[in-house]
Amino acid sequence: MTEYAARLKDIRKDYVLKSETVRALRGASFDVPTGDYVAIMGPSGSGKSTLLNLLGCLDKPTSGEFFLGDDDVARMTDDQLAYIRASRIGFVFQSYNLIQQYTVLENIEVPLLYQGKLSSEGRRRCRELAELVGLGERLGHRPSQLSGGQQQRVAIARSLVNNPYFILADEATGNLDSVTSEEILTLFQQLNNEGRTIIMVTHEDDVAAHAKRIIRLRDGVVQSDQPTVNRILCRPRSPIAASGELRAASSGEVHAA
Amino acid sequence: MSFFLRTFQLGLKSLLLHPMRSLLTVLGIFIGVASVIWLLAIGEGISQEAQRQIEGLGADNIIVRSVSPPAEVMAAFSGPVPYGIKRSELATLEQIPTVKSALPIREVRRTFTFDGNDLDGRLVGCTPEYFTVTRLELERGRLLTEADNNNAQNYCVIGSGAAEELFPLTDPLGQRVYLLDSKDYYQVVGVLKYRNPTAAIGGSLEAQDFKNDVYIPIRTLRQRTGDFIYTRRGSTRTVEIIELNQVTLRVQDVDSVKVTADVVRMSLGVREPEKAHVVDSDGSEGGETKVTNVAANASLPPPRLDVAVIVPEELLEQARVTRMMFMVFMGLIAAISLLVGGIGIMNIMLATVTERTREIGIRRALGATRSHIIMQFLVETVSLSVVGGLTGILVGLLCPAVIVGLRYLMNTFAPELMANLPDVVQRIQPQIVLLSLPLAFFISVMVGVVFGIYPAFRAAKMDPIEALRHE
Numbered sequence: 001m002t003e004y005a006a007r008l009k010d011i012r013k014d015y016v017l018k019s020e021t022v023r024a025l026r027g028a029s030f031d032v033p034t035g036d037y038v039a040i041m042g043p044s045g046s047g048k049s050t051l052l053n054l055l056g057c058l059d060k061p062t063s064g065e066f067f068l069g070d071d072d073v074a075r076m077t078d079d080q081l082a083y084i085r086a087s088r089i090g091f092v093f094q095s096y097n098l099i100q101q102y103t104v105l106e107n108i109e110v111p112l113l114y115q116g117k118l119s120s121e122g123r124r125r126c127r128e129l130a131e132l133v134g135l136g137e138r139l140g141h142r143p144s145q146l147s148g149g150q151q152q153r154v155a156i157a158r159s160l161v162n163n164p165y166f167i168l169a170d171e172a173t174g175n176l177d178s179v180t181s182e183e184i185l186t187l188f189q190q191l192n193n194e195g196r197t198i199i200m201v202t203h204e205d206d207v208a209a210h211a212k213r214i215i216r217l218r219d220g221v222v223q224s225d226q227p228t229v230n231r232i233l234c235r236p237r238s239p240i241a242a243s244g245e246l247r248a249a250s251s252g253e254v255h256a257a
Numbered sequence: 258m259s260f261f262l263r264t265f266q267l268g269l270k271s272l273l274l275h276p277m278r279s280l281l282t283v284l285g286i287f288i289g290v291a292s293v294i295w296l297l298a299i300g301e302g303i304s305q306e307a308q309r310q311i312e313g314l315g316a317d318n319i320i321v322r323s324v325s326p327p328a329e330v331m332a333a334f335s336g337p338v339p340y341g342i343k344r345s346e347l348a349t350l351e352q353i354p355t356v357k358s359a360l361p362i363r364e365v366r367r368t369f370t371f372d373g374n375d376l377d378g379r380l381v382g383c384t385p386e387y388f389t390v391t392r393l394e395l396e397r398g399r400l401l402t403e404a405d406n407n408n409a410q411n412y413c414v415i416g417s418g419a420a421e422e423l424f425p426l427t428d429p430l431g432q433r434v435y436l437l438d439s440k441d442y443y444q445v446v447g448v449l450k451y452r453n454p455t456a457a458i459g460g461s462l463e464a465q466d467f468k469n470d471v472y473i474p475i476r477t478l479r480q481r482t483g484d485f486i487y488t489r490r491g492s493t494r495t496v497e498i499i500e501l502n503q504v505t506l507r508v509q510d511v512d513s514v515k516v517t518a519d520v521v522r523m524s525l526g527v528r529e530p531e532k533a534h535v536v537d538s539d540g541s542e543g544g545e546t547k548v549t550n551v552a553a554n555a556s557l558p559p560p561r562l563d564v565a566v567i568v569p570e571e572l573l574e575q576a577r578v579t580r581m582m583f584m585v586f587m588g589l590i591a592a593i594s595l596l597v598g599g600i601g602i603m604n605i606m607l608a609t610v611t612e613r614t615r616e617i618g619i620r621r622a623l624g625a626t627r628s629h630i631i632m633q634f635l636v637e638t639v640s641l642s643v644v645g646g647l648t649g650i651l652v653g654l655l656c657p658a659v660i661v662g663l664r665y666l667m668n669t670f671a672p673e674l675m676a677n678l679p680d681v682v683q684r685i686q687p688q689i690v691l692l693s694l695p696l697a698f699f700i701s702v703m704v705g706v707v708f709g710i711y712p713a714f715r716a717a718k719m720d721p722i723e724a725l726r727h728e
């Protein structure tokens with residue numbers, strides 16, 4: 001793993017609609033150090049979804065630099081991006097997005113399938129991950145036989161299977177009741193404590209409060225980038241996270257909670 | 258490989274998800290593939306049958322037969338009219354350098370009697386060589402010899418059926434068969450083995466059933482009967498004047514058969530069937546008969562209608578052409594069926610792609626490349642068409658059984674209808690062409706690929722972000 005999971009520098013994204021050009025992102029820059037837990041917030045129209053698509057390598061920026069690890073993703077071909085998605089990014093969606101025809105185990109295997117790394121070793125790992133998220137008993141079930149919380153756990157297990165640079169969670173708790181949401185957020189917390197990098201897009205403040213750092217977008221630019229209570233209260237677990245805090249602190253953006 | 262397996266597995270799963278839909282979708286392919294196998298099997302059956310018959314005549318033979326002229330010609334004469342091949346013409350034919358030998362035969366329908374048993378059959382006057390050329394094999398005793406012929410002996414060789422009918426209890430060898438019509442006796446010197454009857458060929462050669470034949474030296478027949486054939490059938494009597502019924506010309510090699518046939522036709526004044534036909538249509542002015550019409554056409558001599566030249570080699574070619582036409586026709590039907598089936602599959606796959614937009618989005622987000630998506634949908638389409646193809650092959654294999662069963666049913670429940678059907682239909686024995694099985698399989702795979710490509714590309718072309726948002 002590299003020092004930074006993701007680095008964005010002056011990212012711009014324009015959409016051409018008929019004669020009109022919509023400038024969704026107008027020079028967003030921020031870094032995500034490995035081991036960080038970032039919440040991205042912003043009202044609708046702030047460029048949140050666009051940023052999410054860029055972070056997920058589903059789209060390419062119009063200009064700017066986007067390094068995922070040490071690789072410049074902004075200049076990759078479609079197939080290369082697909083490989084990056086399969087090997088370096090763990091997606092967790094609001095509506096779980098499991099493949100209905102597949103069992104729990106098969107769903108967790110999907111990213112390995114597209115990396116061409118489906119082996120007995122990989123399958124063993126999938127089983128371990130299912131156990132990690134508490135679904136060891138339900139490997140043969142189909143998504144329709146699971147509750148929303150369980151489905152989201154499968155999605156999280158799936159996002160972990162390729163040892164991603166970061167987990168990209170898009171309103172991961174949006175479809176869940178408060179109790180289940182809390183469980184999922186606890187799971188994220190636990191994963192972050194183990195050193196996993198998490199980028200979470202949400203519009204709920206109390207969900208964002210679980211993160212170590214909140215990035216607020218407005219009109220396509222980063223409006224604020226602040227550590228949360230967690231960052232201040234928690235002792236940094238890794239020197240990298242500490243350096244991130246120091247950097248954040250030195251830039252004068254730290255607001256005492 | 259694991260990707261491919263998993264994709265195939267998923268393809269089968271989604272097939273089973275909508276069993277009825279899949280069933281209806283593959284129906285077209287199923288029919289197309291089954292008909293490919295059927296048409297090849299039936300075509301092969303017909304061609305083998307035709308081949309057997311024609312080869313029975315001998316590919317290096319030319320058969321010249323006397324045929325009774327059309328009734329309209331005969332009506333112009335009163336009383337019996339001599340027709341057919343003349344002995345002088347036989348001498349001419351023997352002069353053709355490429356002809357090895359010419360075997361004349363005479364045939365008369367006669368009633369044979371022995372010890373109270375009657376049998377209607379053919380009395381055939383022939384030369385010893387005739388048995389070899391017609392592939393008549395000896396069961397017991399001996400065949401006729403050159404000496405028998407030269408001395409015009411009263412010896413005869415009888416067919417297997419005649420032996421059974423006339424001599425149910427006695428050994429036929431050495432016994433004497435009595436002929437009611439000509440009131441004379443022939444001593445049996447040999448009995449022939451059973452030979453498969455031949456079907457009628459080309460309208461001029463009747464079906465031949467060899468089992469009730471009695472063969473005597475041709476010289477004997479001529480001495481006993483002369484050229485007037487006086488036949489009594491119940492109360493009607495017919496008189497025919499005919500010198501030779503048939504001459505089988507043995508050509509020295511197969512390559513010169515065609516040239517020889519042309520020479521034979523020319524020397525006898527017989528036109529090739531197609532040419533005669535052209536003359537017929539050209540010369541038809543007014544309501545006169547064909548013969549006079551053609552005679553009126555000064556540039557061409559009138560064609561002879563009382564002699565037919567049958568060239569097995571040409572018939573073989575005709576049979577091949579007929580078979581080709583049959584194959585092309587059936588092939589067209591199969592192609593249409595496959596096309597319709599393929600369009601059906603494409604239609605369903607397009608619907609499936611739309612239905613599964615979100616799944617495509619998920620897969621793309623999780624790292625599937627466009628080619629992965631294309632592969633996935635191609636494999637699914639091919640699985641569909643291969644399922645149709647395999648069932649089609651299975652049903653195709655049933656072809657011979659179905660034909661035999663159908664014929665049995667027809668014979669049992671609608672015998673009259675069956676009797677009116679052409680000979681080919683009654684005798685056809687479909688032969689599964691082994692090559693048609695891999696061919697059918699290949700065709701079904703190809704249909705899957707060809708009609709699956711467009712839906713697969715449509716799936717792959719989707720924007721993953723849009724697809725993910727799709728409800």
